[in-house]
Amino acid sequence: MADPTQTLRERLRAALICEDDDNDTPERARVRKSLSAVLDHLRDIGIERELRADLHQLYCSLEDVSVGRNSDLLKPTTMQDGTPKKPSFITSQDAMAAAAVSMLKDDGWTLDNALSFVARPLQLDKRSLRDFRKNLTSKKSIGTPRREEYDYWMTERAKAAGLSTVGIVNDMLKIGKSLQPGR
Numbered sequence: 001m002a003d004p005t006q007t008l009r010e011r012l013r014a015a016l017i018c019e020d021d022d023n024d025t026p027e028r029a030r031v032r033k034s035l036s037a038v039l040d041h042l043r044d045i046g047i048e049r050e051l052r053a054d055l056h057q058l059y060c061s062l063e064d065v066s067v068g069r070n071s072d073l074l075k076p077t078t079m080q081d082g083t084p085k086k087p088s089f090i091t092s093q094d095a096m097a098a099a100a101v102s103m104l105k106d107d108g109w110t111l112d113n114a115l116s117f118v119a120r121p122l123q124l125d126k127r128s129l130r131d132f133r134k135n136l137t138s139k140k141s142i143g144t145p146r147r148e149e150y151d152y153w154m155t156e157r158a159k160a161a162g163l164s165t166v167g168i169v170n171d172m173l174k175i176g177k178s179l180q181p182g183r
Helices: 004-016 026-044 049-066 088-106 111-122 126-136 145-159 165-178
Strands: none
Touching: 004 026, 026 049, 088 111, 088 126, 088 145, 088 165, 111 126, 111 165, 126 145, 145 165
16 A cells, blocks of 8 residues: 555645646646645545545635636635735745744844845845844734744754754755745
8 A cells, every 4th residue: 555645745746747737827726736635635544524624615716716716715805904915925935034044143144144145045125034034023923823933943943953054044945945936
């Protein structure tokens, strides 16, 4: 019997290959195919249908949007005051970049050098990254989704004690570059 994790890996890799098999944007097609791979994996390992139902609903909503139908699930609600204008995916990457800057600073780099090292390959504005990091590390941001992502990366760094900070940051930058949809 095939290893379920390996099978999932293969399905996710296959989802990354952009084929002209539908009218959707390449990015949304990849997301839809990746979600389908996860749903297949959950089914294959015996996760009950009712526990997969919400993910299936999300998949169907993406499918509806890809063929031009409206989806109530994906319809935006009214933006609350104070909600960042940038999409969550971008601010998630910004949180990783801010953590990378903090790691380099903790390793003795100047703030300016750390900002340059991280911003350049990710095509970020240094000043914006500096301001984002400053706000993200303030007490007001504790408990926010982006702060939790920042803290995740900082915790991962702490777990990798003994490894080169520059090596870890370079790995983070590779991840960031591979996930850049439309920057």
